[in-house]
Amino acid sequence: MSGVTSEWLADLPEIYRDIFQAFPAFNPQHRAGDGVAFQSLYSMLSDKYTLTEIREACEQLSKGGAVEIRNGIFAHPTEM
Numbered sequence: 001m002s003g004v005t006s007e008w009l010a011d012l013p014e015i016y017r018d019i020f021q022a023f024p025a026f027n028p029q030h031r032a033g034d035g036v037a038f039q040s041l042y043s044m045l046s047d048k049y050t051l052t053e054i055r056e057a058c059e060q061l062s063k064g065g066a067v068e069i070r071n072g073i074f075a076h077p078t079e080m
Contacts (some may be wrong), residue, residue, distance in 0.1 A: 015057045016066075018045055025075060035074035 022044045026036050038058060042051045050059075058075040061067035068076045 013057075015049055015053065016061060017076070018048065019054065019057060019061070020077065035048065035070060035076035037073050039073070041075065 019041060022041050023034070023036055024075055025044055026040060027034055038051060038055045041054050041058075042049070045054060058067055058069060061075070062069045066078060066080045068078055
């Protein structure tokens, strides 16, 4: 991918946008590579998604290179 564009973001499924928007709530100085546990993401997004949906969305983001999953429970956004 050559870069994130507004069109790319607009086409993302809502759950992916919600996950990315949740990261700064845990650390306002959040940088690429700073991880958040699936359970923590769930605590922010439980009104819209189940823990399983969040985990599966993070796994899909990992397959696309946008997130790295560490220790089986932490989602770490990449520089992408």
